[in-house]
């Protein structure tokens with residue numbers, strides 16, 4: 001059987017995800033050593049890069065589910081969607097979420113001492129986004145085992161939730177309305 005649909009592919013994706021996080025941690029430590037007090041702007045840049053990667057995956061994964069729902073279980077098309085979904089989740093979405101949280105919590109501590117209504121509301125919405133992430137991860141497992149029972153319409157609706165959360169989060173952090 002193709003290594004991409006076996007445990008070998010799984011392990012490689014996991015190693016890459018762990019490596020990605022390790023590189024992120026080392027680069028962050030180097031940043032502190034090199035730029036010292038200027039670190040806030042650099043960490044914010046890393047935060048925004050991680051946010052873009054996380055959101056790209058969170059918006060694309062339910063769209064893949066819409067197409068996957070229409071593919072016959074066991075067909076080449078269905079197996080290809082499984083590989084795409086697993087790789088997107090493990091190589092991009094998971095490490096990007098960890099990096100977003102790590103950099104975001106550091107910014108909230110260093111810049112705002114965890115104070116501010118906008119920040120509390122933002123963290124609450126990011127918790128909802130993380131719950132959505134968990135829901136989509138579970139769906140990747142169900143699709144991998146050909147156990148998805150939800151129609152394409154369900155995944156189209158689910159696709160809108162990260163979009164709405166993202167809009168509210170960005171307005172909160174940029175406008176800081178309260």
Ligand code: HEM
Nearest residue numbers: 048051100101104105107108111123126166169170173174
């Ligand atoms: C729990 C996780 C998160 C925490 C604690 C957090 C916290 C923060 C903090 C404290 C800042 C700096 C604000 C400033 O300097 O004015 C920031 C910047 C930013 N965050 Fe987050 N964040 C998190 C997740 C997210 C997510 C999920 C998104 C988008 C969907 C996001 C989007 C942004 C953007 C666009 C900026 C730049 C804002 C600016 O430069 O004015 N953050 N975040």
